Amino acid sequence: MDAISFVLGVHSSHLRSQNLKDMIYRSEALRKDSDTMTTGSGVHHTRSPKKAHVTAVYETSQGREVRFMRAINTNGQSEYRINDRVVQYTDYNKALEKENILVKAKNFLVFQGDVESVASQHPKDLTRLIEQISGSWDYRDQYEDLKQKRDEAIEESAHTFNKKRGIAAEIKLYEEQKEEAEKFEKLVADKRDLTVQYLLWKLFHVEEKARALEEESSAKNSDKDDLQFEVAGMEDNFKKAREEKALIHREKIKCELHIRKITRELDEQHPTSISNMEKIAQLEKKMKQTEHSIERIKRDGQQQEQVVATLEKDLELLQHTEQQFEASIPTTAGMTNGPVLTGAQLMDYERRKQEVSIKAVEEQHLLQQYQRQYKTEKQRLDEQKSKMEKLQASEAETLDDLRQANEEKASLTQEAQAIQERLALKMLENERTTTHQREVKLNEKLQDVLSKLMEASVTQQESEKDSRFNESVATLKQIYPNVHGKLSDLCRPNQPVATVLGRNMDAIVVEDDQTASECIEYMREQHVGVATFLPIHSLSLPPINDRYRNFVKGARLAYDVLKFDKQYDSVVQYACGSTLICDNLNIAKQICFEMNENVRTVTLDGSVIHQSGLMTGGQTGAQTTKKWAQSDVEELMRNRDKLLEELNQISKTKRMGTAEDSAKSDCSNLNSQLNTLKEELITLERRIEGLQGTLENTRKNLTAALQPYEQQKHGLSQLEANINRVQEEINRVEDHIFEDFCAEINVPTIRDYEAMQYGVSDEVTEQRAQFASQKSRLETQLAFEKDQLNELIARLQKLETTLTKDATQKSKLEADVAGMTGKTEQLQSKLQSYEKELQKQIHLEEQKQIDINEVSRALEAKGKNVEELLREFRAVESEYEKVRAERVAIFRKCKLEGINLPLTRGSMDDIIIEETNNNSTQRTADDNESVSDASSVTSSTNSTAQSVSTDMELDVPVSQMSIQSTDWEVEVDFSTVGAAQRRDDSARLDHEFQEQIKKYGDEIEQMAPNLKAVSRLEGVHERLSVAEQEFNAARATAKSAKEAFNLVKQKRYAKFFAAFSHISEKIDTVYKDLTKSPTFTLGGTAYLTAEDQDEPYLEGITYHALPPMKRFRDMEQLSGGEKSVAALALLFAIHSFKPSPFFVLDEVDAALDNTNVSTVASYIRQHATPDFQFIVISLKHTLYEKAESLVGIYRDQDLNSSKTMTLMLDQYQN
Structure with a gap:
């Protein structure tokens, strides 16, 4: 397989060695003795082969042989030859x-082992295999490249289209903005024309009103001068009358001082006398209470003796009963003389007892149950009896307490009545004492007020300039509501804080800059002096260093010391800054010189250390008192008149006489005693109510407990009867069973024997225990009651001793009170003579006061006329100033907003607007005077103009405007003001103008036009043309890219679909051929499914195989043999699309059983043709025995290499 794969150009990763040079066979390398040869020169020569090759001899369908050879050298390089001609790999592959x-x-x-992996490979791997088989894989790179270009072209086309659409929308927007700008300009022009017409109408009526007010002001001023001259003469008469009254008042004060001295001596004696009398009364009350307690304790002692006697009698009776009971019980000596049983008799006794237990088992069980119930009920009955005894004792105790409480209540009531009678007698004396004390206090207050007035001498010391300044401040407060007053009147400083404020003491506090400007203008025109104004909302506040709040002990921020309303916080902070108030000069020096703090410090005596290090000495008390007393003079004078009136009233109503003077009683003491008695009575009544409730509750509980007690007692009797009845039944059984036994041992009954043998019965023991318990309880109670009796006797002796001591102390105090009476009478005689003189002086003062009042009333009447006329004059002046300010505001509005009014003389350039610096330059009321402190703040004409010009609010108060100068050489042309508008100066017409202007203003404000829209519209049209060209080019590019992509896509799809369709149709047939059997003649089912129907090569191809008579399962769940058959079916189907001339199969039958191996062998045999050769490597004879020829591989030991053997099986078919 390696050789075939190698010569046909399979990649080395699919071979057994990925390094091709390792595939060169070196047989000599296995022989150690012939690895190398050594020459005489010592050079080693290697005899290993340098290259290797494999040649495949292929016979075409035309019968022509082609020799394909691939060789490698030791460097791992390949060489390809076709018919011994060296070619490139590409030509070799083609x-x-x-x-x-x-x-x-x-x-x-x-390859070996690849069969199962072919069937269960990933769907995308199967797709790739089909692409390689079909040839669509060659279009893959071109497909991806053209697809990317198509997507980029489409994206570029969309971008240019959106750009074109955005520019078109921009053009539409600019066209709309152009229309809006034209409309805006028209509205602005209309508003400007209407504003000019409104200002002309307003200015016309303002000037008309100013002329009328100027004439009225001149008339009022003339009348005011006449009245003021008349008032001046009346004030001289008033001052003379007051001086005469002051002389009389001095004499009256002397009498009052003597009276006060005598009264003080009487008062010094009076507390001692009152204290002694109070002590006597308290001792009397204490002695009465002690006597009452002695009587109560004596009664309690008699009752306690009766209780002790009763308990002793009960104890004696119990002991006698116990003795009688013990006498009735047989002695122990007699019991021990009973019969003695033998062993047999004891056994007989035990047997008979068991027989009794068996025969009377129910009765014994019932007896035990009754006995347990009896014991429980007996215990409950004893508890209930004890509870009833306690309730009865509580009832008796509560009745006794209730009786004592009622007696004590009667005694307290009688004592309270006596005190009330004494109090009624002493009230007259107390009234005189109270009146006298009130008179003394009033005289002290009057003396204090007069001292302050004399020290201040306000009326004599107040200079004409200060008076004029105070009147100016009062006038400003009346004219301008936003004037608060002088800083010294708005806070309560003391000596050091007055030093802190310094030149700001008399500064006038106003609301804002405009009010300050108006006040300055008024003071300048009235020539009333210089003033510093502090606007609350415009001050530049120096920061306060919070570190100084807890910096050094004895130093505090002046800002924290002052007391003022919260609205003046900024003004006080401006005046004080971070100045520190120190307790003494040493602390101030420590802060400034030792700690090197750059801060201004002030001491309590007025010494100052400035930030520069300069020190100034403290001020005297008179200097600062004068400054602060001026604001309180009127209040002091009102207090003086009020005190004199109260003293006159007391003098009229005061009763004289020695009887009342000597009767300075202790009404307060009597009231205190009476209140104490009342509280005791209330407490006693509450106690009586509580005792009555307790008694009622006790009786209720006693009644409720009586019935259960009787029921329990009756139930106990029934239980005793039941116990006796059951015991008799058990006794009858015992007598019957022990009858002959008792006769044998000579006893009446077996119970007599048991009593003699085992001692007394349980009933006797229980009765003795009861006797012991009752005896112990009686002895304990008797000891307790005796202790109570002894305590009562000790308390009685103690109270009798206390009573004797109190009587002795009372006698001593009565002697002291009698000794003070003589001295008191002498002082009261002197007091009467001084009081007569005082009444005389009071009468003279009253007469003089009547004269003063008459002059004062006349002066007050004239003063009211003057004030009324002055108020009218100021109102006219104020109105005139408002009109002038309104005229100025109109001109300034026009100047600032560029509104051109029609003028017959002058021009708008002649109107001058002065600039002022906020919070930096002082404004004074007199042009010839200046103020030294640069902390005063005046209004800015810019802010004034803004406040008037923004929303046409021309009818605001004058206090909100700034007045500079109106001497402009301009004359307004009012020809455009119609006759109807000249006649109508109503607020309605003003409101209509304002509303119409506001309407224009609102529309203009809401529009916010783009005035540059016209100029920008042309540039946007040019951009639109460029964008259209870019869009057309991008659209053409996208179209061509899409067409190129679709062409490659169609080619790729056609090739892939041709292969996929062929394989899909073929695979089911192949799989059926491989799975048919005599049992399953139809075979199995196999099919392919494309995950993407439109472009199947982009996604996976799923292969499903259903073996015969099996449910549908995934390929991974099939057995190894089933997977191999399915893989072979897929390989054969793929091979049928583009069949190669030969097919090499390496042990594909490894996982197949013999049946499947035979089926595969038959399939291969059927489809093998002269043009299609199968080369199968197999170890199973079932397969290779059906081949046409065999090639065997074996190892040659001599050459240590492989050898082949061949066998043609065709000759053995028969």
Whole structure:
């Protein structure tokens, strides 16, 4: 097989040695003595052969011989010869293919062991085999290449088509955008024309309104000056009256100081007196409670003595009963004198006892059952009896507690009534004391308020400039709602924090830049001074270093110390920054100089260490108090008037007299005692309710337990009767059986013998145990009750001792109270004289206050007129400023948005818009003055213009606009404003303008047109032309690639299908021929199935074989012989498509039995022809005995090589 395969060009991987040079036969190599030859020069010469060859002599159908030879050398190189002519392998292979010897498909041989693998090979391997046989395999590479090109061409065609379609859509989009841009431009023009008309209408009515307001403002200002002059004269009279009242008030204060001093001395004595009286009352109450407890303990002791006596009597009675019981039992000495039995008598006794047990077995069993029940019921009865005894004892105890509680309740009620009577008497005295204390407190508060007013001297010290500034701030708050006030009024700082704020103390806090600008413009026009404005929403805030919050003990961030509303957080952070407040100067120095922290520190006394290292000294308390007291002056004056009014009312209602003054009672003490008694009564009532509930529950439980007790007692009696009855039956049986035995031993009954022999009965033992248990219980209870009696006696002695001590202490306290009474009367006499003088001064002060009130009311009336006129004047001014601001906003809107208004004089270029830097430059109210701090922030004209111009919101408040200058030399042409629009300045028409403009604006905003669509449309048309050319070229390429691919596909399919159809038709016939037998004349069935019907060469070919009379199974489940037959059928069918001139089979019958071997041999014999030669290698004589000729292989020992022998069997056919 190696030689045939080698010469026909089979690849070396299918041979026994994959290295071709190893196939060169070297017979000399086996002989050790002739491996090499050594010459005289010592050179070794190898005698092994250098090359080998195999020659196949093939006779064609025309009878011509062709010699195919393949040789190899030691380098493993092959040489091919045809008729001794050296040729290339391709020519060598083509020559074989002309004779249908296909080397790749190996259609001329089957290797040893490959039969079964042919049948069970993978479907795709079978497909490949058929492709090689059919020749469609030659188109495989071309098919794959053209298929890839076709797919790429189709993809490119689709890409160019999509590109063309995208450009077409882009053109359509640009055309739509062109139309939208034209529509957009028309809407913009319409909106601009409508906006100009609206602004002209608005500006016309603004200027008309400004002229009217200017005239009204002049008239209001003249009336305001007249009223203010009249008010100034009335204020002088008011000040004189207040000065006179102040002199009277000083005298009144002196009297009050004397009264306060005497009252303080009385108050110093009063707590001691009250304390002693409270102690006396407490001792009285304690003594009453002790006496009540002594009486209760005495009653309890008598009851306890009765209980002890009863228990002693019960114990004595029990001992007497026990003695009587023991006397009734026979003595032990008498029992031991009974008869003595012999051994035979003992055996007879035991036999008779067993007989009794047998005859009375039911009665004994029943007796044991009754005895167990009796014992259980007896135990239950004892438990129930003990429970009832406990309930009865609890009932008696609860009744006793209830009686004691009711007695204690009656005593407490009587004591509470007595205290209420004393409290009613003391209320009048308490009222006087309370009034006096209230008067003292009010005088102290009044003195404090007057001291603050005198120290501050606000009305005298407040300068004209400060007054004017405060009035300006108040005016700004009225005109502009977004003005919050001065920073010092919005927080509550102390001395160091005031130092921290520094120049920002009087800064005015506003909402935003626009409000600040409007306020600055107002103050500049009114010439009311300079101010710093801090807008909440526009400040550049310095960052706060959180590390300083817990940096050094004794140092805190000033920002954390201030108390303020949350909305002012940014303003306070701006003013304070990361400044630290230190407890003392040493801590501040440590932070700045030792720790080298670049931070501003302030101490509690006002010392400052700046970031530069410069130190400044602290301020005095008066300097800072003045600054902060100014905001509280009005509140102090209101508190002063309120306190004076309350003191006058107390003076009118206060009762005088020594009786009341000396009766400074302890009403609070009485109230406390009364409340304590009430609480005790409530507690006692709850206890009584609980005792009543307990008593009711105990009686209920006692009633509920009585019936079961009687039932159990009755049941126990029945059990005793049953036990006696059954015992009598057992006794009768014993008497009958032991009758002659008892006569023999001379005893009345056998039970008498057993009693004398074995001691007392179980009943006697049980009765003794009961006596012992009852005796132990009585002795224990008696000992407990005696201990209780001893405890009561000890408690009684202790309470009597306590009562004696309390009586002694009470007598001592009463003596101390009597000694304080004399001194108190002297002080009260002095107090009365000072109070009379005080009433006199109060009366004079009241008269003066009446005069002041009259002047004040007149001044207040005039002041209201002035305020009303001033309010009207400010309202007119404010309205005028709003109108001016609105006019400015309109012009700025036009300037910023490029709106050209029709002008009769000047041009839009004459309108100037000033630029300001946000958060950097201060704006002042006076052009001639400047502010030193650069932290004030003013509004930006850009932001103002934006806020007005965005959505035509021209009717916003003035506080949201910025006013700069309106002295522009321009005059608007209002000729286009119609008569109807001149007459109508209503909000309705304004709303219509706004809505129409907003409608245009919404449409314009929603459109978002592409204004470059027209210019881009031409370029897109050019791109579309290029894309169409690319698409046509790609489509043509795809068409040609598809046609080329289809041509190769058809060729490949035709070749493959021709082979597949032939093999499919042939295989069933071949398989039937190989499986026929006399038993199964039809044979088996075999067929091929293509997994892909359209292109079967792309997928696998499945081979199925059904042996005769077998179910369908996969090829792997067939036996070895069945697989071999199926494989042979497949090989013969494949070979029949392109039959080679010979077919070499190597031991294909190895797995076949003799029957199948004979069938295969017959098939080969039938199909062997002169043009089709079978060469079969076999070891089974059943096969090779049917051959035409035989070739035998044997080993020549001499040559150590193979030799052949041949035998022609044709001559032996007959």
